[in-house]
Each structure stands twice: as structure tokens, then as C-alpha cells.
Amino acid sequence: MIRTNTLSPQRFLAATFLALLAACSGGGGGGGGPTSASPIIIAASLAGSGGNPVAGDTLVLGFSTTVALVSGALLTGEDFTLSGSASLGAVTTAPAVLSSTTLSITLGAGVTFTPGTTTIVLSELNDAVGGTTTAPRGGGPAITIGIGDGSQPTVSNVTIAKVDDELNGTGAAGGTLQVPTNGWTLDLTYSDNGAIATSQTVITADVSISTTAGSQPPGTNLRSFFTQVNSNNTTTNYLIPTTVGFPATAVTLTCIAVDVSGLSSTPTAYSFTVRAFNNNTQPFETSANASQVWFLDFSRDEDSYATSNPNGQAQVDITSGANSVSDFEDLLQIVGLTSATPIPNVQGSESSNDIVISRIKTEMLADLAADYSGSPVSFTLTEPAGNFNGNSSVTYASLGFSKIAISGSSSIPGVLGLAIFDPSNATQNDNTQIDFPIAGGAARLGVFLHTIIDSGVGQPNSSLFRTTYDAFTLINGGTPIGHVSQDGDRLLGTVGDSREHEIDTAISLLARFVATVTAHECGHSVGLVVEGAMPIGLYGNDSVNFPDSASGHIRNASLFPSGSTNLMSPALNFTLATGPATAFNTLNLAYLREQVFYGN
Numbered sequence: 001m002i003r004t005n006t007l008s009p010q011r012f013l014a015a016t017f018l019a020l021l022a023a024c025s026g027g028g029g030g031g032g033g034p035t036s037a038s039p040i041i042i043a044a045s046l047a048g049s050g051g052n053p054v055a056g057d058t059l060v061l062g063f064s065t066t067v068a069l070v071s072g073a074l075l076t077g078e079d080f081t082l083s084g085s086a087s088l089g090a091v092t093t094a095p096a097v098l099s100s101t102t103l104s105i106t107l108g109a110g111v112t113f114t115p116g117t118t119t120i121v122l123s124e125l126n127d128a129v130g131g132t133t134t135a136p137r138g139g140g141p142a143i144t145i146g147i148g149d150g151s152q153p154t155v156s157n158v159t160i161a162k163v164d165d166e167l168n169g170t171g172a173a174g175g176t177l178q179v180p181t182n183g184w185t186l187d188l189t190y191s192d193n194g195a196i197a198t199s200q201t202v203i204t205a206d207v208s209i210s211t212t213a214g215s216q217p218p219g220t221n222l223r224s225f226f227t228q229v230n231s232n233n234t235t236t237n238y239l240i241p242t243t244v245g246f247p248a249t250a251v252t253l254t255c256i257a258v259d260v261s262g263l264s265s266t267p268t269a270y271s272f273t274v275r276a277f278n279n280n281t282q283p284f285e286t287s288a289n290a291s292q293v294w295f296l297d298f299s300r301d302e303d304s305y306a307t308s309n310p311n312g313q314a315q316v317d318i319t320s321g322a323n324s325v326s327d328f329e330d331l332l333q334i335v336g337l338t339s340a341t342p343i344p345n346v347q348g349s350e351s352s353n354d355i356v357i358s359r360i361k362t363e364m365l366a367d368l369a370a371d372y373s374g375s376p377v378s379f380t381l382t383e384p385a386g387n388f389n390g391n392s393s394v395t396y397a398s399l400g401f402s403k404i405a406i407s408g409s410s411s412i413p414g415v416l417g418l419a420i421f422d423p424s425n426a427t428q429n430d431n432t433q434i435d436f437p438i439a440g441g442a443a444r445l446g447v448f449l450h451t452i453i454d455s456g457v458g459q460p461n462s463s464l465f466r467t468t469y470d471a472f473t474l475i476n477g478g479t480p481i482g483h484v485s486q487d488g489d490r491l492l493g494t495v496g497d498s499r500e501h502e503i504d505t506a507i508s509l510l511a512r513f514v515a516t517v518t519a520h521e522c523g524h525s526v527g528l529v530v531e532g533a534m535p536i537g538l539y540g541n542d543s544v545n546f547p548d549s550a551s552g553h554i555r556n557a558s559l560f561p562s563g564s565t566n567l568m569s570p571a572l573n574f575t576l577a578t579g580p581a582t583a584f585n586t587l588n589l590a591y592l593r594e595q596v597f598y599g600n
């Protein structure tokens, strides 16, 4: 602590920081807002000629928030506490300002410390380094001084719930992500020429945050209050636990990464808005139904089906009227996954048909669980207790499940599925209805296998559908599963020939296709995809920023590799629906996980 008004470097610095200090000069408060935390040292490294410091080397210090130097004050040994008997020597020159959060000090004669061992922290005598609205103070954790590797880390991205930039408010579509007071993840992406000191990452807010250790003022490093989910040299994900409460207001978080050599990154900020959930905005809110259960109903029997080849192109014809076989099973037989003459007793009393149907349903459940991973949404083949009493929708809390028909033909040609659109998932929905009122009449709800199979069998024989099912589809010259005696063993996985592999693929792709359409339709019935930029909606129908989107849907061509698509795209085909990367977009998934939400 040496005050000087004579050396020109200090006057230069004083002039530089006069404007910053003017904002809080005069001893006044900040106008009633919370007092911010003072900057603390978060990184320290020697920039020198060798491993040990000598006079003339520099010590680079990274701080937790923007620093302001007090006019005329030198930053010297007394402003710090060093471990052991270390010393910065007789510092005679003013610190250099490297950035808003980094300073460097030219070490003086008599300097002695051991990089990798000696620690440094601001002392109670610090009268030189404060914040933009805070006076200089001591404190903070002791930081080990490293030997700078010459390249500071870079925080390239900050987002919430892993939402892609084009959907998180920083993209061309605009908007501001809205999150609940906790329960979401903060996701950092960074890089460095070396390793990141992940335990030294700094996350500060511009508002006070409630924690188990009391309210933390703006500028406090919050990292230790968050739960580290994952951390490596390129990414870190923190969960905001229920013990932390963000205030319901606009928030900017600022993140700094520190490398193991003691260099800190330029701060990277991300702004969003926080609002407490209420029953209108939380998708899966009540204590009665804390998760959304979906019953998959395969029982609809409205039609029977046959194939024809009127113009040299196969098609699946519908005959209205029940035939005592579910329309789902009717269509499995049309495509050749099952047979009119199945092999009996392949496994216990299960026929080849039974095993195929069972495998499809089991794989569907696994695919749906993957689609809705991390969300409080589950699917069952067993209808839970209770009923809709003829209503298409009832209040969310009044019934423990929703349901959807996995069925045959659509009453609207060309439609793969139709479901009730339920913004914010306010209700339980019966998507098994066959006379749901729509403009101009009534429609069947559910998932419609006839649409894809009728389209599929008539496609060019090079299509994915044809190359998958032609081996089994009678109308296209195939032999249905169960028409060959060895198919029983193939279904049990004991033959290992090419037909067994084809059977496995045909079952898996049909399960995945139906699961994708089911995930999409159930997505509508739990609130996807509302129009408007966040926090109004989830960017549904914004075909300017997301070409080929439509009402209730969003297509994200840039976020998915060729051959895969967002599950909530307005159109799907067999290839896209079974694409390996087809999934809910990151914003839709964040909504399903209740990490972001729309409305107020």
C-alpha cells in the first residue's frame, strides 16, 4: 500500500479509472440495490524468464468480476497475503490493466515465491483493487500461483439446459429463455491449449441468489453452490439444485474459466429470465400426478385391410368395419411382420406372431423412454385405473394418465398421427377418440400405421421402407415372418443368418417408426410446440428462422444431420422417423424436463 501522486504511470492509471470510480464515489450507495461482492483473486500466474521469479518478471492476476483500481494506489505486497515467507519484492511500478478482470504486477527486487506452491489472496489491507461499485476488500480463497502457459482459456459458449444457440435467445429468432427458480443446468463450453482447472471456474450473477449459506450478493462466485454434473477440459455442466433459488427477474450470469497454469478467460455472459412455476405454466405440476403417464392402446378395431396393385404400384386398401382383429395387428400382417398361419409354440405358448408383436411393443417402450429421457413422462401397455367418462380432456390433476391409440387408418388421408394440442399440459387427454371434433367434421385421434405402410409398399424398391420390408411383404414378393419353419428359431436369435438379421431390422425399424410418431403426438398433448419466441412459446411456426416449420411444429434442419430431424417437425417420412439422430430438439427436451417453460 503505497500512495503516490507523483509518478506519471499512476496518474495515467488514475485517469483511466476515474470514470469507473465516479459511479460510486462520494461514499453513496448504489440506490437501494443489493451490495455487490468485491472482486477476489481467482487465478494467478508468473510470466517470467524462468521457473522462479526475479525482479522485472510479472505476476498476472485474474479476478472474479470487473476490477477498478483506486486512484493513486499502488498494488504491492501489503495488499496481498502470500503463503509461507513469500514476497512480491519491492514493487515500484503501477499495475498494468490487461482486461476488465485481469491485472499484472511487475515484481520488485527481493521477490521470492515458489510457483506451484505459494498461494496468494487479497489481504485486509487491500486498498488498491475494488469493484466497479465496491470498495477494495480482502478475502477469497487462497490461489496457487502457477507459471503461465502463454495462452488464456476461452469460454466459447454459455447456455442453459444444453439448449442450442439458435433456440436460447442468442440466435436470429430472438427471445429470452425462461427458467424456473432452480432445477436447470448451466452448460459451459471452453477451450485452452492445456488443461482447465475445473474447480476454479467462476460463475457470478448480477442479482442476489438465495443459497443454504444465505443470500449471495451480485458478483459472488456461485459455483460451489451448484451441483457439478459433468466436467472435463471442454465442457462443464452444473445443475442448479433445489437448495439454490434464483429471483424471478432478468438475470445475467458471467462465467470465467481458469487453466491449470493460472490464466483466466475473458468473462462470457449469458442472459435469461427467471419466473417461478405456477400450475398454469408447469407441465407436470401436481403432487397427485408428478409425472405424465401415457397408456398406449393398441386395441382399436375399425377396419380390415387388403393389398392391391392397381397400376403396378402396391397399395393398402381399407374396408370399413371391425373384423375382431386390432387394426395394428391387421397392418403388421399386411407388411409381413406377422402371418395368417404363424408358427405355434415358438417360446412356451407364444406363436411367431406373439413374439413379433411383443418385441415391437417392448422396443417401442425403450425408444419412447429414450425420446423422453430425463423427463417425467412414461409409457405403459397397461391401462391405469380411472377413466375419461367420455371426455376428450379432463383437468391434469383429476386423472392419473393420458392415452393414445396405436391404430390403423386416419380419417384424414396422409396423416401419420393426430392428437389434442394442450399448451402447458393443463389436461389429461384421450387420443383414442374416433370422433374428435375438427373443422368440418370429426376425426380419429392416434397414430396411424396405415398411412406409412400404404405409402411404404408403393415406394421405389430402393427406398428404406422397401429394402426393410420387401423380404416379408406378400404384395412385393416377400415371405411373411412365420411362413418359413426356421423363423421361430430366428425370432429366438439362434440361427444367425441374413434373414434373422432382416427380421431383427424390420422389427426394430417398425418399433422406432411408431415410437417416433407416438412421441410426436404425445408431444402435442403435453404442450409442444407453442408459437412465439421464448418466453412466449418454443418458436413453433416460425418458418422465417426455421424453414419449413408449421403451426404447432418446428423444423430445425441446421441442428440435425442429414437423415434425422426434430421429432416435432411438421412432416416425417420413414427414413427421418427412424433416423439415428432423430430426437426432440434441445429446447423441446428442456421443456419436457421442466428446465425451461413458456407463458406466465
Ligand SMILES: [Ca+2]
Binding pocket: 149, 150, 151, 152, 153, 192, 193, 194, 259, 261, 263
Ligand atoms: Ca492456457
Ligand SMILES: [Ca+2]
Binding pocket: 300, 301, 302, 303, 304, 322, 323, 324, 325, 326, 327, 330
Ligand atoms: Ca381390424
Ligand SMILES: [Ca+2]
Binding pocket: 402, 422, 425, 426, 427, 428, 429, 525, 526, 527
Ligand atoms: Ca395433456
Ligand SMILES: [Zn+2]
Binding pocket: 520, 521, 524, 552, 553, 569, 570
Ligand atoms: Zn404434429
